[in-house]
Amino acid sequence: MNTDMNPPLTIVILAAGLGTRMKSRQAKVLHRAGGKALVEHVVDTAAKLTNPERIFVVVGHQAGEVRAAVTTPGVRFIEQPEQRGTGHAVTCGRAVLEGLSGYLTVLYGDGPLLRTETLRRLYEQETSDAAAAVLLTAMMDDPTGYGRVMRDAHGRVARIVEQKAATPEELAIREANMGIYCFRADLFWKHAGEMRPDNPAREYYLTDMAEILHRAGYPIEAMQIEDPREALGINTRVELADVDRLLRERKLRDLMLAGVTIEKPETVTVDSDVEIGIDTVVEAFAQIRGRTVIGENCRIGAGAIIEDSELGDDVVVWPYTIIGTSRLERGATAGPFARLRTDNHVAEGAQIGNFVELKKTRMGAGAKANHLAYLGDSQIGAKVNIGAGTITCNYDGFHKHPTAIGDGAFVGSNSTLVAPIEIGAGAYVGAGSVITQPVPPDSLGLGRAHQVIKEDWAKKRRTIGKQ
Ligand code: UD1
Ligand code: CA
Numbered sequence: 001m002n003t004d005m006n007p008p009l010t011i012v013i014l015a016a017g018l019g020t021r022m023k024s025r026q027a028k029v030l031h032r033a034g035g036k037a038l039v040e041h042v043v044d045t046a047a048k049l050t051n052p053e054r055i056f057v058v059v060g061h062q063a064g065e066v067r068a069a070v071t072t073p074g075v076r077f078i079e080q081p082e083q084r085g086t087g088h089a090v091t092c093g094r095a096v097l098e099g100l101s102g103y104l105t106v107l108y109g110d111g112p113l114l115r116t117e118t119l120r121r122l123y124e125q126e127t128s129d130a131a132a133a134v135l136l137t138a139m140m141d142d143p144t145g146y147g148r149v150m151r152d153a154h155g156r157v158a159r160i161v162e163q164k165a166a167t168p169e170e171l172a173i174r175e176a177n178m179g180i181y182c183f184r185a186d187l188f189w190k191h192a193g194e195m196r197p198d199n200p201a202r203e204y205y206l207t208d209m210a211e212i213l214h215r216a217g218y219p220i221e222a223m224q225i226e227d228p229r230e231a232l233g234i235n236t237r238v239e240l241a242d243v244d245r246l247l248r249e250r251k252l253r254d255l256m257l258a259g260v261t262i263e264k265p266e267t268v269t270v271d272s273d274v275e276i277g278i279d280t281v282v283e284a285f286a287q288i289r290g291r292t293v294i295g296e297n298c299r300i301g302a303g304a305i306i307e308d309s310e311l312g313d314d315v316v317v318w319p320y321t322i323i324g325t326s327r328l329e330r331g332a333t334a335g336p337f338a339r340l341r342t343d344n345h346v347a348e349g350a351q352i353g354n355f356v357e358l359k360k361t362r363m364g365a366g367a368k369a370n371h372l373a374y375l376g377d378s379q380i381g382a383k384v385n386i387g388a389g390t391i392t393c394n395y396d397g398f399h400k401h402p403t404a405i406g407d408g409a410f411v412g413s414n415s416t417l418v419a420p421i422e423i424g425a426g427a428y429v430g431a432g433s434v435i436t437q438p439v440p441p442d443s444l445g446l447g448r449a450h451q452v453i454k455e456d457w458a459k460k461r462r463t464i465g466k467q
Pocket of ligand 1 (some may be wrong): 014028080083084087089109146147148160176207232233
């Protein structure tokens with residue numbers, strides 16, 4: 001993070017609009033792509049360039065939710081009570097922003113693909129010469145929806161014309177305004193009052209600042225980017241899906257270049273903040289979400305879904321396993337078809353097998369539950385064996401109760417452990433038991449009816465049946 005930009009840089013992110021074209025009850029910048037709210041991406045990008053104290057997010061629609069979506073500490077907010085245009089949005093912060101000297105970058109909260117490197121280049125171009133502003137532009141094959149960059153007879157930027165206000169000749173111009181600007185702060189505030197809502201939308205257009213500063217005699221520059229997709233501003237859900245795909249491709253590419261094998265990457269979903277160690281293999285259709293951290297040399301099976309979890313090195317998650325907020329230590333295995341619902345801790349080398357569900361459970365080192373079990377609110381010791389069909393009855397209809405199983409205990413198949421219950425270290429539970437009393441260490445707990453044998457019973461029955 002670079003927090004000592006010199007001269008200082010203030011970044012204002014506009015995020016107050018509803019985004020009518022999204023056709024949503026939710027503010028546009030709250031929609032998610034690459035596993036994060038759009039506004040969060042932009043704030044993260046800005047925070048890599050300047051001190052968060054100098055980052056301001058303009059909020060309006062669902063201001064509370066937008067504030068909550070910004071998790072970077074130190075970022076400040078400006079209220080825009082009524083959305084009267086992008087120019088109005090910036091001037092709503094006049095009281096606090098005007099006193100901040102140096103440079104002012106404005107960007108839009110609906111453009112999450114923007115890279116820090118590009119913002120830095122924009123700042124460097126602006127600070128390297130006398131321009132009052134540099135704007136990011138791109139030559140687009142189809143600039144529909146974007147403002148067009150008008151140049152004067154000398155080829156200098158003279159003004160920006162919005163799509164809605166443009167003449168057919170102006171619409172034919174392919175150089176589009178990406179909506180990312182770096183201004184000299186003193187000149188911006190000196191002239192900001194000159195923006196007027198004299199356009200069909202009756203809005204204050206930030207883009208008018210180009211013409212205003214040009215007319216006042218200051219040079220305005222354009223910095224063209226090669227790939228306009230980087231500045232793609234999301235207006236519709238079609239663009240949301242495009243951006244989501246691009247963010248995910250970018251993430252997968254970064255992971256692959258950093259040593260992670262990804263099979264059929266076009267089917268794999270990895271959120272932006274996920275970390276994965278080298279030599280881990282991610283199979284087709286896996287989804288790795290949220291703040292998940294995965295160690296080295298792991299295998300994430302086909303169709304597995306892992307969220308907000310921590311996996312040590314050499315962990316194997318077999319196909320179609322679902323893991324949420326859990327921690328699996330080195331060499332642990334889970335699945336196929338296992339569900340680690342929430343707050344589980346699977347210690348080194350422990351095995352969670354097929355059709356096993358864990359909730360708020362700790363499995364000790366080397367413990368095994370290889371088939372068909374439900375283990376909830378349980379503390380299970382090292383090297384415990386849980387037989388197939390074992391169920392912890394942790395819920396009595398009112399409260400949840402704990403189960404504790406000591407190191408080395410062996411729970412036979414199809415046992416029903418009625419919590420609260422304790423099974424001592426080294427104890428055995430006979431298969432098919434319903435256990436309601438504690439089983440002391442090293443003893444056998446049996447809770448099932450005695451088997452009865454009636455010799456020749458079946459034979460006699462067959463004889464009676466024939467008569
Ligand atoms: C804007 C630019 C256009 C550019 C395009 C790039 C203007 C007038 N036009 O158009 O030249 O090509 O972006 O993507 O700036 N917002 C507020 N308050 C408001 C209005 C908007 O905070 O009163 C926020 C929105 O939440 C959004 C951003 O500003 O995040 C951009 O607004 P949007 O309506 O999407 O602008 P465009 O029409 O795309
Ligand atoms: Ca937009």
